[in-house]
Amino acid sequence: MCGITGWVSFGEEPGGRPRVIERMTAALAPRGPDGSGTWVGPHAALGHRRLAVLDIEGGAQPMTASATGAPRASGSPTPDTVVLSYSGEVYNHHELRAELRSAGREFATRSDTEVVLRGYQEWGAGLAERLVGMYAFAVWDAGARRLLLVRDQMGVKPLYYARTPDGGLVFGSEPKSLFAHPDCVPRVDAQGLREAYGLVFGTGATLWAGVREVPPGGLVAFDRDGLTERLYWQLTARPHGDPDLAATTAGVRERLEHAVRSQLEADVPRCSLLSGGLDSTVVTALLADELRLREGPKARLRSYAVDYSDQAERFTGDVLRTGHDAPYAVEAGAFIGTEHQTVVLDPQALLDPGHRTAVVAARDSPIGVGDMDTSLYLLFGRIREHSTVAVSGEAADEVFGGYPWFHDPAALAAPTFPWLRVTSDEAAMPLHPELARELRIGEFQRDTYRAALAAVPHLDGESAAQHRQRELQHLSLTRWLRQLLHRKDRLSMARGLEVRVPYCDHRLVEYAFNAPWELHRHDGREKSLLRAVGAGLAPRSVLWRAKNHYPATHHPDYNRGLQRLAREALDAAGGRVRDLVDERVLAANLTTAPERLEWGHRLRLERVVDLALWLDLYRPEIAV
Template identity: 30%
Template sequence: MCGIVGLFETRGQNTIDRDLLAKMNDSIVHRGPDEDGLYTAPGVGFGHRRLAIIDLAEGQQPLFNEDRSVVVIYNGEIYNFRELTEELKAAGYRFKTHSDTEVIVHAWAEWGESCVERFRGMFVFALWDSNKETLFLARDRLGIKPLYYSYLPSGTLVFGSELKSLLLHPELSRELDPFAVEEYFGYGYVPDPKSIYKNVHKLAPGHILIQRRDDLPANPRQYWDVRFDDVENLSEDDICESLIEELREAVKIRMIAEVPLGAFLSGGVDSSAVVALMAGVSDKPVDTCSIGFGQPDYDESKYADQVSKQFGTRHHVRQVDPDSFDLVDDLIGFYDEPFADSSAMPTYQVCKLAREKVTVALSGDGGDELFAGYRRYRWHHYEEQVRSRVPAGLRAPLFSALGRFYPKLDWAPKPLRAKTTFQALARGTVGGYFDSVSILNDDLRHGLYSNSMRRELQGYHASEVVGRFMREAPTDHYLSRVQYADMKTYLPGDILTKVDRASMANSLEVRVPILDHKFIEWSARIAPQQKLKGREGKHIFKKALEPHLSHDILYRDKMGFAVPVAQWFRGPLRERVRESLSSETLGDTGLFDMNFIETLVNQHQSGAREHSAAIWSLVMFESFLRKVHGSGHAPASMPPSEPARIRA
């Protein structure tokens, strides 16, 4: 696994500032501590950091074709590179290395921009073709690997694996995007293709960007999308058999490495499935790593231990306690943007533990999105059943009234906490689903913002993100539509971002076999009723795994990878929270109603209300403002504490 940075002059061939390029490259040394490389030509500069996994002796980058007219820098793994190598050799191309990187330059020469459709794996790469005066940027289908870019006023296109490298460019504007701020407090992350900064973008998953010299700034183009239109009409037994075969193959090709390899093992269904299939194809015990918590309600370590014993893995466990809050400022340094998924802490810890044992780890990410495992899918199913039976003209006033007058019972058992459900039913399909995925509901976000921030938003609502993908989804089924939206938003924006930054901060490569695009294309053809059956999410996935995993692992209640921040904010971290959220850092932005924030903290710490998600998102935003936006990655010429500026 690696990191890339680059500069491209779109309006001529000005000399590239090699010192700046080197600083950008050095800022992501954690992504590739083994080697670094720079390339400059008139108007073009590439930087690369290498974490050596395959072809340790010869896989250095930047890498060139035979006549050095094409150069590439690359972050990722192309798992079918050996088959592509043989195909390209048969077409007359000569290879100097045994790495997957060299496949890219020859694939470009043979297939042009459609070469990405031939690659099976996770990747981001930048390729410069001097004969065609063309820069080619590409990101893998699911967005496992990241790429930020920005067109600067001078005409320079600057890009990199992480935002921190772009922030070193003195020309880059740090103007906060008010719409991105709204989306962050809606989702807990900034969904692609936005970033927290108005003029910085992420290349969206499954997209390419082709920029030619002296052309206007290019628009990204999508080259892949998941489809749900050909529903597989097989028996349940046949689906189960095929599912294991398809997933086993996806696991097996991700076990190719010239360095130590292991797996994350939480004790949940997905990671246990990956470990089970790894053990079946490995000729030696698999190294597995997991995190434990001191509080039983959050601790899955006994289930991980059960799976480890079943498959004879070398298992390693680390305990996470409230002192891990000290990681908050470090986390912002890894993520560069506000990021409010508190499980980033244990994810970082398990990556740190894994790196002590291995260089590559397989994870179980993606199973919930592919097979409808989240509880919210079940609630969405129930709500859609009600919406289909109650006319909209009656539904909205009825459930609005019930939601308005039903008390907010955060302390009560779940069946009695119906206020949120009533509110969701009063909305349409998009509004209802957004309500189930949002970390701060509409009332909280509205109260959180200052009057000036509300004016800047001009009525913009974060639900427009999931709404757009639900409308664009290539399916008519309500369950598949929200799965599609999650694959475009929550999966790349939260889950994969969390794992990429946490693993790369520890110079660890993480591979995700469940997100193999061929496995996704196959699983998308399974009927929704086989994924969510009654109250059981991931029905067909669990059914297929019954010969491999125990009933306790497959059918216990889902716990997730959360941390007990609600208790922490009332206990050992009480004063830290108050100090952070009453600071001038937040107040000086002009974004927030500071009295409302104080009320949130008081209500939570008194036990009157449960506001841990809102508090955590604010703590992370304050840390971002202080550590990144202010001076954390700023060039020396930038003022050390520039107030946040927003402009619609």
């Protein structure tokens, strides 16, 4: 994993201001604590921060090669130089390496980085369609004077770009690297606020005016003729090829085992995020089995869960959570045979201003989920003391239909994004009445929803029920999942930790998306296919446990401290917070008894606190 950035201009030469690419690269330092490099040549400058995971000695970047020369880090430019700045992991790099060798390509390292570089030399932009993994990379082709930006199929790894006033382009793993360029100013307009507070989770336009996100499965090319963008992969509807439940269960297991097997590879310590739910338990069990096959029967996988002080005594259920996670995680770890650790956090750590500021800086955004973000950030910090790579169960709910909206008749019938109704998230940031009138968030959500439904692929002959479930699967996989992946990437990379997500293997996603819905809930429950795969891999208590979201603290001391921070936030950032939020709505939440503050109302306060921190950190121009 790493951070990438760069600047291409056919007007001003980036080499004339070498400190610019150095600042852009330094902005991504947490993503790559193990090394830094830049490359500067005619029309282009690329930067890289490295988190060394594969081929520790041979994977330095930016990596360059000429048509005949061997790859090298930050080599001197030649007329046919190809330069790569790459983030992520390509899991099928061994197969691609063999194919490239048979085509006459030679290799100097064991890294997947070199496979991507040589793959571009062999196949050009067609390389993207051959890759399996999580990645975002930039290729500067000096001979063609063309920049290519590529992002993985599911959008696990982030990649942003913006145009400069002279017609050039800057790009980076996070917007902060773009803002390190003096010609790229943090500015937010009305459309950006709609994207942020509408909670529709699109790709393309962002919170930041002029900053765009390369779409998942997307490819952006930039040269003297301008910029073009296309998708090299997207979800499609096709007939399911397997005849029955047994064959489909086997099909899921085969694809999931292959994904887990390929994602265990690393030259650094690995571990698993084990929450005590079905998703993480199945992945952890498959990882542990594979590790024992490779390293012997005594090999033990580390696993981690997060918990809060007094959670067992104070837990109260809400719309997202039905039970206390930690005991299930301990039971699952014992069943699988992991070296399990529960990281217990207290309210003061979650309220610490330094931690909260670090989280907002990591996300480049005021839109988060408060203590759940801070706890994840702290958990990743503890994990990084022992491991560099962690494997997570992210995306199983989207792939296998785990959310309430897949099964609740009211949510199925609602003419809106299902998460807005189920989680009441549309009320989680009360905007100032004048701003709300200007933004017309409800109208924006309705228009976006109609456009999102129009993009859903269907098969002829689908029943009304099948048609609707296909819509909800597509919305969940292409929108809701994106904000979860953003959260996981930003908070893990802020601690120099790589998190891998086997359920995001696009081949598994394609297969499950086209499995008939009646198989997805053949036992009358959510995630029936995954539960069938998990038989024997998880204890029965976990196998049949109801869906539970990431845990939140229920400690009244946290609520009390949050109310204090929210009051301070209203007076922070030169009073700019008051120009954006509706104090009348917040007033009741600020005075509610801490032990009675509901999670949804608390989220309003969380976002007010984060808004104040964000305004202070970025000092954005807000033009509405």
